[in-house]
Amino acid sequence: MTDRKVLLVDGMALLFRAYYASSYSGYIKRTSAGLPTNAVHGFVKYLMDAVKRFRPTHVVCCWDMGSTTFRTEQYEAYKGNREAPPEDLIPQFDLVKEVVDSFGVPNVGLHGYEADDCIGTLAQHYADDQTHVFVLTGDHDLLQVVSERVHVVIMKKGASNYAVYDLAGLLEERGLTPRQIIELKGLTGDTSDNYPGVKGIGEKTALKLLAEYGDIDGILANLAAVSASIRGKIEASLDMLHLCRDLATIRCDVPVSCPIDSCLWAPDFHRLRAKFEELEFKGLAQQIG
Known part of the structure; x- marks a missing residue:
């Protein structure tokens, strides 16, 4: 059997990056009914680019599930400096999960934990002799989950610009394990x-x-x-x-599971195109036409 390659996507990191990358000019992409879609549109482009670049056999997307977690219970001020998300981004939180679902990709998240904890747990669960895991994020905290079979892909400024960390690369660049x-x-x-x-x-x-x-x-x-x-x-x-x-410390033992068979990368392009057309993503709909 050929090696499996699982792409674990840090959903919020991609969504926020897509929102700010496309809204800095002041223009927000919307459907004709007025629904903001700029972050979702950017998210889809990032996801498709990463799939093209890293060619995973399996894909899972992990999400934060609200701002209260076991960390805020330990330390009340944890992330207490974060501003509320922009008004135009709020309706896109649910919308992006619908789009991820249209790709046939599982959405994973657990109340009380962060997406990082779900990613750490699944990375450890999947990584074995037959499976390489690639974690797609913009968050350097996740470098702590790098291992023999787990690589962390940090998205950098500009399209298709990635820094890929393995154990040797992390030691060479940062001098750290x-x-x-x-x-x-x-x-x-x-x-x-x-x-x-x-x-x-x-x-x-x-x-x-x-x-x-x-x-x-x-x-x-x-x-x-x-x-x-x-x-x-x-x-x-x-x-x-x-x-x-x-x-x-990212927890790698949280009670989440996503069987490897349920996250095979095999999008149903009819379903996906229908979703893109519904959101008026004409260019993306044509790309998969």
Whole structure:
């Protein structure tokens, strides 16, 4: 049997990227009935481009299911700095899932968890001797799920522009193992997710500490050997350090499943074209004509 290749899509990352890439000029694509569709249209183009580039045999799309998760229970301010989504994007959240369904691609999400946790769990579940997993996202947090059989594809600025990370590439570019991605965020925090890490420790210091001691436990075991200034900062933020490391950790054991047979990439082009015509995506409808 030939190797399987599963593409796990970070749905929100693609949808938000598509919204902002197409709305910065002020023009929002709409149907003649006035329904905004710019984000969905861009999402479809991103998805089709990735499928063309990576040629998966199977595709799954994972979604966040609301803003309250086990992380907001642990730390109330988690992602508390995020603005409400733009008005024109809100009706497209359900619409995009209908379109994904029209491709015959399963939509996966679980209340209380983030899409990242679903992606981490499914990636671990699918990756085996016969299966390579590619995670399509714009989110560098997901680099922690890179493994022997799991590659993370980061979408970069511009069409068809991807950075593909495997274990060697991650080590070469960032000097980090997947596990150290978590340790780094525990130390430095994450401004976009709104948790602080250790006050006064930036990326440069954190990378130096990780290069020397491997992980946070190694750093704590060798506190006597680090400078008094760094030691003081870490000791003053010990609880926050442990909490931030936990917040940064993608859970790979959440109760989601999506049997491999249910996510075979085999779109029914009649069904897809009908959906594109309904949304007045004339160019896309012609492409699959």
